Amino acid sequence: MKLLLAVCLTCALLYSAESLHCHVCNNEICSNSSSVLCPATSTVCRTLTSVRLSQSAPSVTVNKSCSSLLSCASPLNIETEWSMNRGFLREAHNQICCITDNCNFPTLAIPNILTNGKQCPSCASPADSLAGTCNVTLSCMGVEDSCFNGTTTSNSMEALQLGCVSGNLCGIQAALEAMLGADIIKITCGAPWSVRISTVLLIFALTAQALV
Known part of the structure; x- marks a missing residue:
């Protein structure tokens, strides 16, 4: 004992x-x-x-x-x-x-809440997100280095989701769902518009230079 x-x-x-x-x-x-x-x-x-x-x-x-x-x-x-x-x-x-x-x-x-020069397509309001009529350009802030797009569902209602995101969130569904406050149907991350546009212009400039 x-x-x-x-x-x-x-x-x-x-x-x-x-x-x-x-x-x-x-x-x-x-x-x-x-x-x-x-x-x-x-x-x-x-x-x-x-x-x-x-x-x-x-x-x-x-x-x-x-x-x-x-x-x-x-x-x-x-x-x-x-x-x-x-x-x-x-x-x-x-x-x-x-x-x-x-x-x-x-x-x-x-x-950080300062804009960083990158841009992504976005929705102007929650109503536009639900209607799928999103046609504005958003200036990204802080560590947001990628665009994201996709759809979510909440209370049986689907919504279009567009905007800027930090790359360390991409691929972590639980974190994305917590941030979006809804179940994810599909979310895809990609390069921001500003980077894409710069790349296209660079390729165009190099091609033009080669033809001169």
């Missing part, structure tokens, strides 16, 4: 020693956070700064939490930024996941 009790106490001490402490936010902008003991299922600390730009005022949120490695979707200890821009709505995130006690205490910078 004493041996069993000793084994149980040892296991409990080892469990406590291996549990991770992370900072957790107490409000939306995380002006106040506290260190907590994470559950055994949480193996990383996570900090995330997000910006949401819509036709109304932009909003910024900061989240710090205990998390699982699978929910991070980015390399450990590397600050990673990703973004999706549909013109009428842009959502961008700056994240880092780490594995030492309270390593998520620092707050990350707000994702």
Whole structure:
């Protein structure tokens, strides 16, 4: 009996020693956070700064939490930024996941909202997205280096989706669905228009020069 009790106490001490402490936010902008003991299922600390730009005022949120490695979707200890821009709505995130006690205490910078010179086709409004009548050109921002196009479904309604996206989101369906807020039927990523146009002009110029 004493041996069993000793084994149980040892296991409990080892469990406590291996549990991770992370900072957790107490409000939306995380002006106040506290260190907590994470559950055994949480193996990383996570900090995330997000910006949401819509036709109304932009909003910024900061989240710090205990998390699982699978929910991070980015390399450990590397600050990673990703973004999706549909013109009428842009959502961008700056994240880092780490594995030492309270390593998520620092707050990350707000994702870049400056235009980067690249352009993609887009929809002017959610109504145009649902109607499939999208004919505007969107200036990409920050890390958005690719165009995307495709269709999604939500509440049995299909919508055309067009805009700018960071390449590190392409191919990660769970992340794309979370950003789009709908089930994906098909989403394809490609080079931005500005790059395509530049390539065409370069080929044309080289061909013209060869004919002179």
